[in-house]
Amino acid sequence: MVKQKLIVIGNGMVGHHFLEQLAARPEKSLFEVTVFCAEPRPAYDRVHLSEYFGGRSAEDLALGKVERYREWGFELLLNDAVTAIDRDRKTVTAASGMEKSYDRLVLATGSYPFVPPIPGHEHEKCFVYRTLEDLDAIRAAARGARRGVVVGGGLLGLEAANALKELGLEAHVVEFAPGLMSVQLDAGGSELLKNKIEDLGVTVHTSTATELIEEVDGRLCMRFQGDRELITDLIVFSAGIRPEDSLARSAHLQLGERGGIVIDESCRTSDENIFAIGECALYDNRIFGLVAPGYTMARNTVAQLCGESMSFTGADMSTKLKLLGVQVGSIGDAHGRAEGAAAITFVDEQTGVYKRMITDNTGKKLLGAVLVGDTGDYDQLLQYHLNAIDLPEHPEQLILPAADGAAPALGAGALPAAATICSCHNVSKGQIVDAVQGGCCSLGEVKDATRASTGCGGCSALLKNVIDEELAALGMEVNNHLCAHFPFTRQELFHLVQVEEIRTFEELLTKHGSGRGCELCKPTVASILASLWNEHIHRKPHVGLQDTNDTFMANMQKNGSYSVVPRIPGGEITPDKLIVLGQVAKKYNLYTKITGGQRVDLFGARLEELPEIWRELIDAGFETGHAYGKSLRTVKSCVGSTWCRFGVQDSVAMALHIENRYKGLRSPHKIKMAVSGCTRECAEAQSKDIGVIATENGWNLFVCGNGGMRPRHADLFATDLDDTTLIQYIDRILMFYVRTADKLQRTSVWLENLEGGLDYLRAVVIEDKLGIGAELETQMANVVGTYQCEWKTAIEDPEMLKRFRQFVNTDTPDDKIAFVEERGQPRPAREGEIVRIAEPA
Amino acid sequence: MNQIAITHTQWQPICQRSDLVADSGVCVLTGDRTLRTVSAAPKSIALFFIPHAEPQLYAIDNWDPLAGAGVIARGLLAEIDGELTVASPLYKHHYRLRDGICLEDNSVRLGTYAAAFDGDKVLIATEPGNH
Secondary structure (H helix, E strand, O other): OOOEEEEEEOOOHHHHHHHHHHHOOHHHHHEEEEEEOOOOOOOEOOOOHHHHHHOOOHHHHEOOOHHHHHHHOOEEEOOOOEEEEEOOOOEEEEOOOOEEEOOEEEEOOOEEEOOOOOOOOOOOOEEEOOOHHHHHHHHHHHOOOOEEEEEOOOHHHHHHHHHHHHOOOEEEEEOOOOOOOOOOOOHHHHHHHHHHHHHOOOEEEOOOOEEEEEEEOOEEEEEEOOOEEEEEOEEEEOOOEEEOOHHHHHOOOOEOOOOOEEOOOOOEOOOOOEEEOHHHEEEOOEEOOOHHHHHHHHHHHHHHHOOOOOOOOOOOOOEEEEEOOEEEEEEEOOOOOOOOOEEEEEEEOOOOEEEEEEEOOOOOOEEEEEEEOOOOOHHHHHHHHHOOOOOOOOHHHHOOOOOOOOOOOOOHHHOOOOOEEEOOOOEEHHHHHHHHHOOOOOHHHHHHHHOOOOOOOOOHHHHHHHHHHHHHHOOOOOOOOOEOOEOOOHHHHHHHHHHOOOOOHHHHHHHHOOOOOOOOHHHHHHHHHHHHHOOOOOOHHHHHHOOHHHHHOOEEOOOOOEEEOEOOHHHOOOHHHHHHHHHHHHHOOOEEEEOOOOOEEEEEEOHHHHHHHHHHHHHOOOOEOOOOOOEEEEEEEOOHHHOOOOOOOOHHHHHHHHHHHHOOOEOOOOEEEEEEOOOOOOOOHHHOOEEEEEEOOEEEEEEOOEOOOOOEOOEEEEEEEOHHHHHHHHHHHHHHHHHHOOOOOOHHHHHHHOOOHHHHHHHHHOOOOOOOHHHHHHHHHHHHHOOOOHHHHHHOOHHHHHHHOOEOOEOOOOOOOOEEEEOOEEEEOOOOOOOOOOOOO | OOOOOOOOOOEEEEEEHHHOOEOEEEEEEEOOOOOOOOOOOOEEEEEEEOOOOOOOEEEEEOEEOOOOEEOHHHOEEEEEOOEEEEEOOOOOOEEEOOOOEEOOOOOOEOOEEOEEEEOOEEEEEOOOOOO
């Protein structure tokens, strides 16, 4: 079968989404796909562009990876812009001279920043804010600069102002209109936003028109209408976007009066073989400058190409975001332009909150809303608006601060099945209900099955309500019990053990459980007891509770032998110790491998060999590495300022300090950490549960990252901390996690399920909202103070050593464990390779 | 079939009471190496001692056929729907202590053996399933 040639021009967020959607379909194989990208790198997240200055790298922002495109079988041509489309011959020509023919063509060329034609705007210290290259140029210009001005007070302009602030500049915003964000906000909301942003140190000049930019004494002087002026070191233009339609124009496709490639409901242009999606497309005389409508067009076009019909009829432009730390939300007709529209406004000048609802002339339907300073009501109001749900009798209660008996929350049950719950991935309530009916019983399972709440995460609370409601409707109890033996969550059990000072599993089982326990509750309770009282895991009452790896303080491998991992704090090791590892491995014929956590793993130890191996390691100064435990594994580090020319802090010393502090802490799941000595991030701290990255002024703390099966980028928790505060925050975060996480829940999933998320965690840890900060620290101090190397204790205790006998009635080794050699080292023998060695009679 | 096979329960002292670990397992090697019979060949058997249960002592094959390793003695004791089981450490299959049946795949069954205390001695009967 001959494949259809599909060419995609443009690899921005929408272009990438289009390809991602196509790749997920079986019809993918019907197309031979070529992608032209004018930029030197594949698609990245422009929505979070300003975080590039807050520590995220280009890789962090990347959406499309070259390898991914290769996996999909799509040809990706970087750094090669298409210069012409020949519609008669159905070919495109690129800057490199390459010519390619197409059957179907998708234009995803996006937009370009509009720069007002002010005389002097071409000055080399004038920038736009669109690509990573733009940001690099701004960063370079900001060195040695004091002040930066953003022209444009819209959404992107305020983002840019934030970026200038992050670069340490005194930031100003110059806006032609009388208010900020005039598209999304009404006058009142706009005024309050201005006040809040000025409180944060950004100077705002509204109703200000720039007439001239000129260089004066090596700096820039902006002259405004009315004889005012402002001296600055650099200027960033962010005065709106214009559709990038020049290719379409020269190919004589139909354009709108003010630009934009005209598309119909199927996203087709005036040429039926050419589609346009995203910010370059014009539908119903509108450009949609948000990512969600662009994604909808992308999905629509994929459907068309696969022979399905689906129509794009415009998109909701409601938006909720945080600008310079100020929450802003805008829904529907925010200005109340519809006939007969009436408004209800709530203003709290003390706390700086502005909320306004626009209702229709009957007062029954919500046409729009503006929220500044507090967007807590956004989700609920959006549902009223999108689904045209009748407002309650006293609609004002929806935006008033909660008082007893007020504001009946809109239950998930009131939403129609078509209601969109997750707008990032366009998941409806109906799809979520289907997933629950199909057997998904938890937030995590539904997220995996539907992708709901895996984008911005803003809908997670609503999603949980929908799930719980549906579970209840199905007559299923929402059961978070640990297991059949304890009708409590892990968090509740932790609390019981702590408050009642319970010291053993038996005691807890007698008081609060039933039956004899199982492989779920025993290790969980053992972990809780260890977190709280930190007794040796081999003390008699705890012996039968431990998983096999904890019991034998080594990691069982597939043939029943064990691996041994001594602690190498921060990955720093002396040559002498390295030699000992080699000698021990050689003596006991162990397979050695360097781990990802900067230590050495010794495989193939027999149960009965473990104590002897450890005696030699301990004599050489090693300690247990807890690779077997649900506990701190490693703190990875780079060499830091001691050796590296880029390092700004001593990352190794910090890694050692942290590893030695938290080693031995038993937790709901394993914990990995890393410390990087500069923003180049060689220790990969942003993929760890706790990540520390050095700055000129101290340390940035990242939390709840994860590698492995379900990678999660860590969240920036706090910046520029001194050593003491850094440790204080980590103490509190870890103990709070130990207290409140579910069994076997990594910090990443814990945070995603924590109601209130990162903001709540900050409130608990930084502001001490729950008043437990000191208690968490004391608890941690207790764990740190009672640390013992479990192996050192064990080899000194003959009773404990009795556990390490393969057979309690003979010294004969287990003949079922056999090894063969491969690449100069032992490995477990496979079936058929085992040669029985005759035992002596 | 095999004429020399022992067909009646043969009690064999296997270890001391003090070798056992309460609420956990240990492993023993059985078999009289002077008898060349299949049933009497050396065999590793897991012993579980559960002081509060009735019976207190369980003997079951140490070899986990689903994992392909001799690791049952190092598994965690788990009560599932009122039945005592051991969760094998590698892939967490549950084997019922009283009859060796695997709860996840009841076509798989480990050998179980009678076990008893005789003063400080632990005895087991080497014929599987004869109790």
